[in-house]
Amino acid sequence: MSTERAASPLPSMLKKLGAITAIRDTQLVEQSLLRTLAPIVGVLETSLYRISSQYQITHILHHSRTGSRDSDGAERISERIDAIRNETNIDEHIREVIDNVRLLGQACHRRRGEGLLFCYPLRSGEQQSGYLIFERGHVLTPMEEAVITGVLRVYSNYYALLDSSQRDRLTGLHNRYAMEISLERLWEELSAAPPAQARRDCYWLGVLDIDHFKSINDRFGHVIGDEILLLVSRVLGKTLRRTDLLFRYGGEEFIAIVEAGDREAAGLLFERLRTAVGAYNYPQVGQVTLSGGFSMVSTTVLPKSVLERADRAMYEAKKAGRNRIRHYDTLRAQGVLEEVESGSITLF
Numbered sequence: 359m360s361t362e363r364a365a366s367p368l369p370s371m372l373k374k375l376g377a378i379t380a381i382r383d384t385q386l387v388e389q390s391l392l393r394t395l396a397p398i399v400g401v402l403e404t405s406l407y408r409i410s411s412q413y414q415i416t417h418i419l420h421h422s423r424t425g426s427r428d429s430d431g432a433e434r435i436s437e438r439i440d441a442i443r444n445e446t447n448i449d450e451h452i453r454e455v456i457d458n459v460r461l462l463g464q465a466c467h468r469r470r471g472e473g474l475l476f477c478y479p480l481r482s483g484e485q486q487s488g489y490l491i492f493e494r495g496h497v498l499t500p501m502e503e504a505v506i507t508g509v510l511r512v513y514s515n516y517y518a519l520l521d522s523s524q525r526d527r528l529t530g531l532h533n534r535y536a537m538e539i540s541l542e543r544l545w546e547e548l549s550a551a552p553p554a555q556a557r558r559d560c561y562w563l564g565v566l567d568i569d570h571f572k573s574i575n576d577r578f579g580h581v582i583g584d585e586i587l588l589l590v591s592r593v594l595g596k597t598l599r600r601t602d603l604l605f606r607y608g609g610e611e612f613i614a615i616v617e618a619g620d621r622e623a624a625g626l627l628f629e630r631l632r633t634a635v636g637a638y639n640y641p642q643v644g645q646v647t648l649s650g651g652f653s654m655v656s657t658t659v660l661p662k663s664v665l666e667r668a669d670r671a672m673y674e675a676k677k678a679g680r681n682r683i684r685h686y687d688t689l690r691a692q693g694v695l696e697e698v699e700s701g702s703i704t705l706f
C-alpha cells in the first residue's frame with residue numbers, strides 16, 4: 359500500500375505518465391497505468407484484466423484508493439494494488455462487457471445495478487492484450503474520454519515496445535531477461551505473502567534442454583534447427599496451462615515456471631512436457647527429445663540459486679542418458695548432488 363498527499367490531477371497525471379515509460383517490468387507498467395487513470399476517471403477502484411493470445415484471462419490487477427484527512431486538513435490518498443492469478447470466478451457483468459469489447463474492438467459500457475461498468479480494450483501493438491475496467495455512476499464527458507484514450511495510447515505503444523524487447527524473435531516466447539524479472543517478482547510476491555498463503559502457493563522452475571541439438575544442426579542445417587526450436591516451443595506452450603510461464607532462456611534451453619501443489623504434481627507436469635515433445639513428429643528430423651531438471655521456487659532460496667538447482671538437476675538428467683526429468687531435492691536426498699547454496703545479497 360502507498361500513501362501520498364492528493365495532488366492536482368493534470369501535473370500529477372503527466373508525472374505518472376512519465377513514470378510509466380521509465381519502468382522495465384510489464385506488470386509494473388500495468389500497475390502504473392491504473393494509478394494514473396484512477397484519478398482521471400474519478401473512481402476509487404479500477405481493474406486490469408490481462409489476456410493471453412487465446413483471449414484467456416491470465417491475471418487481474420485491482421487498484422483501490424481510499425481518501426482521508428490529515429490533522430492539518432489536507433487530503434491524503436492511500437493506494438493499494440492486488441494481483442490475482444488463476445481467477446476463474448469472474449462477475450457475469452464483467453464477462454459480458456469484456457465479450458462486447460472483444461467483439462466490437464472498441465470501448466463499451468453497460469449498466470450494473472445503479473452504476474455503469476466501463477471497459478476499454480488494451481492493446482500491445484496490433485494485438486488485444488487486456489481490458490481496463492471501472493464502474494462509476496454516470497457517463498464520461500468527451501474530455502474524459504479523450505484523456506483516457508490518449509493515456510491508453512501512450513501505454514499501449516510503450517507496453518508493445520517493452521514486450522518486444524523481452525521476447526525472443528525466433529519463437530516469440532519471453533526471453534531470459536523477462537524470465538529474470540518474472541522470477542524475481544514471483545519470489546518477492548511469495549516473500550510478502552502471509553505464511554498460510556505462502557504454504558499454499560507452490561511454484562516450481564524447470565529447465566528444459568533439447569537433447570543432441572548440435573547434431574540436429576550439423577545433420578540438417580541451422581534452418582531446420584531453427585524450425586525445431588519453433589516447433590518445440592509450440593508443443594511446450596500448448597502442453598502448459600494458461601497460467602504457467604514459458605521462456606526461451608537461450609540456445610536450445612527453455613524454462614517453465616509452474617504452480618503445483620507438491621513435488622509429485624510438479625514432476626508429472628514436467629514429465630508431460632517431456633512426453634509431448636518426444637511424441638511430436640518433426641518434419642525431416644523425426645523424433646526430438648529433451649532433458650529437464652526442476653526445483654521449487656522457495657523464499658528461502660534466492661532466485662539465481664533456484665535456477666542453478668534446476669540446471670544442475672537437468673545436467674544429471676543428461677548424464678543419466680537424456681530424455682528424462684530430474685528433481686533437485688530428490689537428487690540431493692540420494693546424495694547424487696551437492697547442495698547449491700541458497701544464496702545471499704543479489705537476486706541475479
Ligand SMILES: Nc1nc2c(ncn2[C@@H]2O[C@H](COP(=O)(O)OP(=O)(O)OP(=O)(O)O)[C@@H](O)[C@H]2O)c(=O)[nH]1
Nearest residue numbers: 567568569570571572573575580583584609610676
Ligand atoms: N539452429 C539454431 N541453433 C542454435 C541456436 N542457438 C543455439 N544453437 C545451437 O545449439 C547447439 C547446442 O549444442 P550443445 O550445447 O553442444 O548441446 P547439445 O548438442 O544439445 O547436447 P546435449 O545438450 O548435451 O544433449 C549448438 O550447436 C548451438 O550452435 C539457434 O537459435 N538456432
